[in-house]
Amino acid sequence: DAGITQSPRYKITETGRQVTLMCHQTWSHSYMFWYRQDLGHGLRLIYYSAAADITDKGEVPDGYVVSRSKTENFPLTLESATRSQTSVYFCASGIERRGPPETGELFFGEGSRLTVL
C-alpha cells in the first residue's frame, strides 16, 4: 500500500549510543521532514529535505544527522544519544505542486517513540 512508514516504532537505548530511525515513503514526494514531539513543545522541525541529496536544518537540528540518497528514504541518526532526545519522532512527506507559490499537503508516519536511558 502507498504510504509513509517509520521503523522502529519503539526503541530504548542508552546514553551515548548511536540510533537510526528509518522513514520510507511510496508516493515519490519531493519533500520529507523529521519532527519531534515533546510535552509542552508541540511539534518541532528537526530537519527537512527538498529532494535526494538536498537537506536543511529545522528548528532543533543539534545532535541529529540526516541523509537522503534516495527519494523514498529519509533516515534520522542520533550519533550519540542523550536523555534530552527522549521523544516521539514523526516523519512526514509532502506533495510538491508545480509553480509558485510552494504548496503541498503534509502526511505523517505513525511515529517512533524513543527512550534514552
Add this chain to the structure above:
Amino acid sequence: GIQVEQSPPDLILQEGANSTLRCNFSDSVNNLQWFHQNPWGQLINLFYIPSGTKQNGRLSATTVATERYSLLYISSSQTTDSGVYFCAVLRSGTYKYIFGTGTRLKVLA
C-alpha cells in the same frame, strides 16, 4: 519567525455539543492544514485549506488568509473526536510547516 497560536488550549464538551477552534498566524502563509492527533498518537489529516471553506461530514474549516486566521468547526461532537487538534502553516517562500501548540479536546459521553 512566524508565530502560530491556537485557542482555546483545552476544551471539554459533552457529546453532541458544537465547538469552534481557532488558529491565528502572524505572517503571510501559502498553506494551512488542520490535523487531529488521536489518543493513540496518530496524526490524521483533516483539511488542507489555504483559503476558503471546506466541509467533511461533521467537520468544516474556514481560512481567511488576508486576516491571518483559520477556524475549525466540530458539530455534534462524539467521544471519538477527543484528542489534540493542530493547525500547521506553510511560510511564504519556504517549505517549512510550522505547527501551533494545539487544542486538546475531550468529549464526554
